[in-house]
Amino acid sequence: MSHVSKIELEINDLETLEAACASLGLQFVRNQKTYTWYGEYMGDTPLPEGFSADDLGKCDHAVRVPGAAYEVGVVRKDGKYFLLWDFWRDGGLERALGPGAGKLKQAYAIERVKREARLKGYRVQQAKSVKGIRLVLSM
């Protein structure tokens, strides 16, 4: 073993996000400019960093989740994509995507690594681990 790094995930590739949605059975809708949410910011939770209450409900693309009343907004900002969504219980998103939409972020990271690693000639093995998914890249 040589070193261990912890990474803060950033979403920067739309095609990979689209593929990640497909892998989870979600519908990615390009150029949908609004997403369904409660419709009014109640001030009871912090806003996502870099966003104001006026930004809520607006997006560049959206993700529809089967069985959920609300949608996830995908917003492009500073060359990256941010996920905006309302986690209110009745909206159904947290139930489907986990806290912080973690399952969607996980699927994105898996897809991103697999695609790029194969392009670079790595052999990729995927297995379930105690805390999630483990990918092993070897030459």
Place this chain on the structure above:
Amino acid sequence: MKQIVIDITEDGEVKIETRGFTGKSCVEESRFLKELLGKELARQLTTAYYQVDGKTCVKKHLPLCG
């Protein structure tokens, strides 16, 4: 065998671990993954990082004054 192991949790947390590399090649080899996925928050170097061709380099600082 040289391997890069990536653990991705259900809350989207990513941990990258290089195995079987010696010296700084591990950092170079895994750089593309960090650039793909985001920002490196923390890095922990292990013994193998300080090895060159399988031999551990030990730096000794000799007290020359006092």
